[in-house]
Each structure stands twice: as structure tokens, then as C-alpha cells.
Amino acid sequence: xxxxxxxxxxxxxxxxxxxxxxxxxxxxxxxxxxxASLRAxxxxxxxxxxxVRTLVDSYADELTDALREMLKAQHHG
Numbered sequence: 459x460x461x462x463x464x465x466x467x468x469x470x471x472x473x474x475x476x477x478x479x480x481x482x483x484x485x486x487x488x489x490x491x492x493x494a495s496l497r498a499x500x501x502x503x504x505x506x507x508x509x510v511r512t513l514v515d516s517y518a519d520e521l522t523d524a525l526r527e528m529l530k531a532q533h534h535g
Contacts, residue, residue: 477528478521485517 474482492513496506 475528478524481521481524485513489513 489510492509493506496509501509
């Protein structure tokens with residue numbers, strides 16, 4: 459599994475709402491630690507990739523819920 463590289467040409471950078479910055483930073487740290495730990499344990503790259511995918515999928519649910527709440531608050535605020 460490769461480390462993140464430069465953005466795809468023409469891609470727009472993501473703007474992370476301040477309300478989500480801590481969550482995004484926390485999750486990035488968890489992913490970095492997971493990858494380092496699995497590689498240090500000699501886990502093959504396919505398993506590392508599958509483990510990262512599982513964690514990212516879980517975070518997608520958390521992030522979606524947080525975004526819904528933000529939008530709901532903006533709509534009612």
C-alpha cells in the first residue's frame with residue numbers, strides 16, 4: 459500500500475469544516491498508526507490494505523452522521 463501522494467491534477471483540495479477537523483486529524487493518526495503497526499508486524503500489503511479499508515469504511519459512517527448533524531443544525535440555525 460502506497461503512502462498518499464500528490465493530488466490528482468485538476469482535483470480540488472478538500473476544505474474540512476472546523477467542526478470536523480479534530481475528528482479528521484484523529485482518524486488520520488489512527489490510520490497512520492495502523493499501517494505502521496501492521497507493516498512492523500510483517501503483515502502482507504493486501505491485508506494492510508483490507509484493514510485500512512475496513513477502518514475507512516467505519517469512519518465514513520461516522521463522518522456521514524457528523525455531516526448530517528452539521529447540516530441539520532445549519533438548516534435550523
